[in-house]
Amino acid sequence: MASYNKSVVDGKIAMWKKKEDEHREKQLINPFSEWEGSSHRKVLDKNDPEYARPVAGTMTDIRGKQAGKMVSREVQELLHVIERIGTVQENGSVVVLFGNLFEVYNKISNKLVGMLMRARKQKLVHFEGEMLWQRRDDHVPITLLVTAEEARK
Known part of the structure; x- marks a missing residue:
């Protein structure tokens, strides 16, 4: 032994x-x-x-913060896409139809509706309705309330 x-x-x-x-x-x-x-x-x-x-400093807290940063980056990307493909209105705002945005953004990410809802909650975009659905809501205008640069700051 x-x-x-x-x-x-x-x-x-x-x-x-x-x-x-x-x-x-x-x-x-x-x-x-x-x-x-x-x-x-x-x-x-x-x-x-x-x-x-979560308790500060735990892995859950760290993962949550990383996920938050990732979502913020994706919202920023969405705003840039809206600026790029949208139409500037007489009042200076940028508007894009959901169907057009879906066609372009779906090649970038499959999370468009979730990112739009997040952006609306942060008062970065405006659209009518609770949720947007492909084909049914293709004609719904999405208005950019701030520029991507303003949102980044």
Whole structure:
């Protein structure tokens, strides 16, 4: 039987004890945890700015921030495409029909409707209706409310 160095074994025990303590702390603040002792966890409040947000610094938080940056870049690309293929109106705004935009943008990305909804939520574009559907809404005008350069800033 192999003989183990007591300090190596003590180090492994300490490492696992630390992991156990970290896990316990996470479970105590987890609103869905059924662990005993989790009664001191923070009460959820929808007005809390951290509500429905991942714990800062976690991989979920990092992935979420990366995804947000990727979506912002795609919205920027959409605005550039609208500027490029749209028609400038007398008031200076740029308008493109959904059908024309779909034909061009579908070669770039298959997420046009989602990006349009995101851009509308950010007040970068305007169009009528809740959702746009290929063929049915090809005649719906999409108006650019800001230039791509203004949106980037």
